[in-house]
Amino acid sequence: MRKARVSLSGFLVVLLLAGFSSALAAQGKTKLPYEGVTINYIGYGGLWTKTVIDSLAEFKAKTGIEVKAQQLGNDQISQKIAISSTAHSGDLDVFAFRPLQETLLFVKNGWLEPLDGYIAKSPEFDYNDFMKSARDGSTNGGKIFGIPMMTEREVVFYNKELFAKAGIKTMPKTMDELMAAAEKLNDPKKGICGIAIRGKGSDAVTMFSGFLRGFGGEFNANGKALINTPQAIAAFKYYGDLLRLYGPPGVLNMGWAETQALFAQGRAAMRIDADSQFGFSIDPKSSLVYDKVGYFSLPAGPAGQAPFNVAAWSLGVSPYSQNKEAAWEFVRWCMGKEMDARTQASGNPSTRSSTWKNLEASKGFPSELISVINETSAVGRATDRPSLINVGESRTVIGDVIVAGILGRDVKPVADKANAAFQTLLDKEK
């Protein structure tokens, strides 16, 4: 007991001294505008996040704001935003959200702070420098609800070594050529699949969009569900055949992370997903094929080439934040021109026009990928999923048909049923 008392008083003395000395130190400096303010940020784990987290000390030195950053999976981010916002909780200040999936829903639910006022106060932020299609995705009813963080395009990654072994010299330009190449490259005995694309129903919807439109289909238009048109059925069949015949085993459980792992291990000859993920496959630390990666743009279907070119993530501010000014300060800093060039240099495809003109900032991108990006941007579509409020449930419904295609079932009846369910969802929002 005595011993405990001695050590406790010792502890108190240390505490006093520490407080005294930090008070002295503080006197010597000028006070920063947001000294002592802490804000919370949640976002996805990507190159953007990594670069920003690595630079947070700089931000603190400049403003005094301490940013607590958390990286979560896509669904977990939405869940966290939903729970914190519904509870009117101030524990969330800035977050990343998926504008194409969530802007309508979040605005309807009042989970996003309009940013117009803050933007007007920050002319050097140059909001109009962001690409128009990217800006539009985070705007609703004439108000700005988010700052677009990154663009993404649907491209094909391929393994140069496996292509050379199979004797494929010209890259597939049409869907038929893609199927033929996948067949040639497929080597299940060696554990290598011809092509890996997402097969997990709702996850696959965005990648499927490039196929659907390449075959002349569309998810919905003018309030009508269109996923059982002959064009859509042809696309479901093609996507299903491609993955059933030449895809990896277990493809029905695969999202982007799983196909990425297969490709990086040299177990997939081709992989279709967003170009923003290129960093993982060319990093010697995470990839066995880092020096063998090539890129080509999504082949054309009967109706032409239709890969997506979208702004996948935006940065938003919570209306329940206790420190909105500091939160905006963080957005202004990490989405400002200087940091944007830095995140692009680390491999994050920017949404600012000025950054793409900055040669220094584009150095991190393989030149081969840049030409594929330019090709894709020219023909790209601005959305990669159905447009409605309840995107989540519509993706599940469409995912059913994708799964049926991969299983080799008769797609038509499944598509008819899904189309009716999708129509019900659309009608509810009228």
Place this chain on the structure above:
Amino acid sequence: MLKWIDDHLSYFFTLPTIILVLAMIGFPLAYTLTLSFYDWGMSNITPMRWIGLENYRSLLFDERFLLAVSRTFAFTGLALVVELVLGVGIALFLSRGFAGKNLVKTLFLLPMVATPVAIGLIWTLIYEPTIGIANFILTKLGLQPLVWLGSQATALPSLVVIDIWQWTPMIMLITLAGITALPAEPFESAKVDGASPWQILWKITIKLLRPTIWVAVLLRLIDVLKTFDIIYSTTQGGPGYATETMNILSFRYAFEYFQFGKASASLVLFFAFVLTIAGIFIRLKNRYEVEY
């Protein structure tokens, strides 16, 4: 006044517990029940809308929900039977003294104390069709490799295997405790009367153990019905809907589609199911209980 407090002291001492139970169990239950009659998309702007029993009606006519119910029962039945047989078998085996018995007992307990999500992630790797160890073993044994969690036919049974691996030890542990507490006399007299080891096992050990086994089964039953973590961390209900149990479906209604009313209705139904089954079990237990 003081005397009154003194007379009713027992209430005062239990009050904190009662308040805690009401706040932590009663309130969420009542709130869920209320929500189940509303249409609410978690919006802070659009208010909740009273729709009566509509959520229940749409669920009970929804094929997806009904399939989820049958899947929940299939998963529970399969897991429970195997766990029961294996658990009691291992307990009987371990009840005989042998060298290293405690070491074996400890090893068996390890899966039970591991974190379910970590277990889910590790089994995802084990089941990985191309590089996982499960297929490595199958091919070494000269068998055809399986896609395990990746096929609609094998995903649910594969999950049952994980549950068995993790929870058989619990049945074993409870049964083992029961065996230790058994009286010695019936065994002695059976031996004197010349009963064979099989007769002793079936007619005496198992019969005397019945109350213990019932308890183990009841506890496990409620837990298997509720299984969420290993499914969510491996397949999240897929491929397609192949492993979508009632819990997973409710979760998706709530946090993927943000339909809190429907999610609540589905959970209320689930709660009613669990309560009914547990009730039936307890009645059965009372009926078959033997005195000794």
